[in-house]
Amino acid sequence: MACVVACVLAHALAESESAPPARRQRSGGETRRGAGGGERPLRCGGCAASFEPHAWLALPLVAVLAGEAIASHVIKWPLGVRIEIRRCLRCGRSMARTTEP
Numbered sequence: 001m002a003c004v005v006a007c008v009l010a011h012a013l014a015e016s017e018s019a020p021p022a023r024r025q026r027s028g029g030e031t032r033r034g035a036g037g038g039e040r041p042l043r044c045g046g047c048a049a050s051f052e053p054h055a056w057l058a059l060p061l062v063a064v065l066a067g068e069a070i071a072s073h074v075i076k077w078p079l080g081v082r083i084e085i086r087r088c089l090r091c092g093r094s095m096a097r098t099t100e101p
Helices: 002-016
Strands: 061-065 082-087 094-099
Touching: none
Parallel strands: none
Antiparallel strands: 061 082, 082 094
């Protein structure tokens, strides 16, 4: 599933990187969980900044991919699962995670 997310993100980011980041309404979502079910920080792949799950929602929202935006790139995608793309506060690169309904 990670490869699928990476492919979808590459396509979406190519479209969104050319436009300035827009402020959009923040959405809730499930927290990312590590082994043992506890919440774990999210790390930026560009600068290695770490964000606790509650801080993720405060990051500027770049885009939310759902439904057809994802389905057009994959054969099978779980119903209701979305990809949130947010901007790192330290370096400005985009980060993404999946969220469930």
